[in-house]
Amino acid sequence: MLVDVFPAVRGLMAAGTRLPRLQVISAASGGCPGLPADARPDQIVEALRPLIPAGATEADIPGVGRVAASFSSRAGRAADKIALVTGAAQGFGFEIARDLAAQGAWVVLADINVAGVEAAAAQLNTDLGRPAAIGVAMNVADADSVRTAVRAVVAAFGGIDLFVSNAGVLKAASVKTQTVADLDFVTNVNYKGYFLCVQAVSQVMALQHAACPDAWFDIIQINSKSGLQGSNKNGSYAGSKFGGIGLTQSFAMELVEDHVKVNAICPGNFFDGPLWSNPKTGLFVQYLTTGKVPGAKTIADVRAFYEAKVPMGRGCTTPDVMRAVYYLVDQLYETGQALPVTGGQVMLK
Numbered sequence: 001m002l003v004d005v006f007p008a009v010r011g012l013m014a015a016g017t018r019l020p021r022l023q024v025i026s027a028a029s030g031g032c033p034g035l036p037a038d039a040r041p042d043q044i045v046e047a048l049r050p051l052i053p054a055g056a057t058e059a060d061i062p063g064v065g066r067v068a069a070s071f072s073s074r075a076g077r078a079a080d081k082i083a084l085v086t087g088a089a090q091g092f093g094f095e096i097a098r099d100l101a102a103q104g105a106w107v108v109l110a111d112i113n114v115a116g117v118e119a120a121a122a123q124l125n126t127d128l129g130r131p132a133a134i135g136v137a138m139n140v141a142d143a144d145s146v147r148t149a150v151r152a153v154v155a156a157f158g159g160i161d162l163f164v165s166n167a168g169v170l171k172a173a174s175v176k177t178q179t180v181a182d183l184d185f186v187t188n189v190n191y192k193g194y195f196l197c198v199q200a201v202s203q204v205m206a207l208q209h210a211a212c213p214d215a216w217f218d219i220i221q222i223n224s225k226s227g228l229q230g231s232n233k234n235g236s237y238a239g240s241k242f243g244g245i246g247l248t249q250s251f252a253m254e255l256v257e258d259h260v261k262v263n264a265i266c267p268g269n270f271f272d273g274p275l276w277s278n279p280k281t282g283l284f285v286q287y288l289t290t291g292k293v294p295g296a297k298t299i300a301d302v303r304a305f306y307e308a309k310v311p312m313g314r315g316c317t318t319p320d321v322m323r324a325v326y327y328l329v330d331q332l333y334e335t336g337q338a339l340p341v342t343g344g345q346v347m348l349k
C-alpha cells in the first residue's frame, strides 16, 4: 500500500516544488479505504487531499499510519532530492551516487551485487559523516526484482526525484562468433533493464506529479559514445545503447505529461574505472594480452593508444559526467536528448 500512496503524500506535503522525504512514525495496517486497487494517480490524490491540509508536515494516512515530512537544511546542487542509481556498487554508478549524496541528496544505490552495494552505501555514509544513502538489491533485467527494489526506495524515503539508469554490461565480440547467450545478456541489462526500471519509476513520478503539478522530475540514462557511433566488434553493446536512445526519446515524449524529463548522457571511455583499469579483468590488461593494440608492450602503451583517439587527450571522468547530470536536472527546457561527454571524440551531426 505504501508505494501506492506515499509519492502522492510527498507531493501534497511539498513546499512549493520541493518535495520532502517521508517517514512513517507509527505504522497502521490494512488498505487505504475508498481506493480501488487500480486507482489512477488523480483518484489517489483526491482521496488523500482532505487528510493533508495545506502546509501540513504530519498526517494520519489510513493503511499507512502517521507520516512525517522532513526537509533537511543541506545545501548543494541535489539538496533534498531523492535519487535512485542503478549499478552503483562500483564504477560510474558508485561515483555518481557519491557526488549526489555530497550535494545533499538522499541516495539509493541499487545493484545485482548485493554485498557490494550495501558496502558502497555504508562507505558513503561513513565518508560523509551522516546518513545519506542505502543499498538495495536489484537485477534491472528482472521485472519483479525492479518492482521490489522501487517499493523499497519509496518505503525508505517516500518517492523518487531523480532516477539514474546506469547499470550496464559489455561483452565485446565479432558478430560472426558472439554467442546468443552473450547477446541476450548485454541486451537484457542495457536495453530491457532500462525499460523495466523506467516502467516502475515513472509510476512513482506520475503520482508525485498528480499531487504537485509544478514540480519536475528526471530520468537520466548513462548511455555511451557507443550509443551515438558504432563500435567495432562490439555490436551487441553499441546496439543496446543505440536502442537506449530510442527508448529515451520515446519515454521523453510520453512522460512529459507527468513533468518527467528523460535524457541520456553519452560518456567517452572511463579509463580510471574498473571496466578499463581492473588489474586482472580490465580492458587494458585484456587488450595488452590479446595484442589488440599493435606494438603495445605495456598497459601505458594501450592507454596512450586510446587516449590519442580523443581530441582532448584523456578519458572521461565522473566529474565530467556530473556536470552533464546537473545540467540536465537544472535545465527545465530540454528532454529526449543524448548529451555527449566525450572530449570531442564523438560530435553530433
Ligand SMILES: NC(=O)c1ccc[n+]([C@@H]2O[C@H](COP(=O)([O-])OP(=O)(O)OC[C@H]3O[C@@H](n4cnc5c(N)ncnc54)[C@H](O)[C@@H]3O)[C@@H](O)[C@H]2O)c1
Pocket (backbone or CB within 6 Å): 086, 087, 088, 089, 090, 091, 092, 093, 110, 111, 112, 113, 138, 139, 140, 141, 166, 167, 168, 169, 189, 193, 222, 223, 224, 225, 266, 267, 268, 269, 270, 271, 273, 274, 275, 276
Ligand atoms: N567504463 C566506460 O568506459 C564507460 C563508457 C561509457 C559508458 N559507460 C556506461 O556507464 C555505465 C557504468 O559503467 P561502468 O564502467 O561504471 O561499469 P562497471 O562494470 O564498473 O559497473 C557496473 C555495475 O553494474 C552492476 N550490474 C551489472 N548487471 C546488473 C544488473 N542486471 N542489475 C543491476 N546491476 C547490475 C554491476 O554489478 C556493477 O556494479 C554502463 O551503463 C556503461 O555502459 C561506461
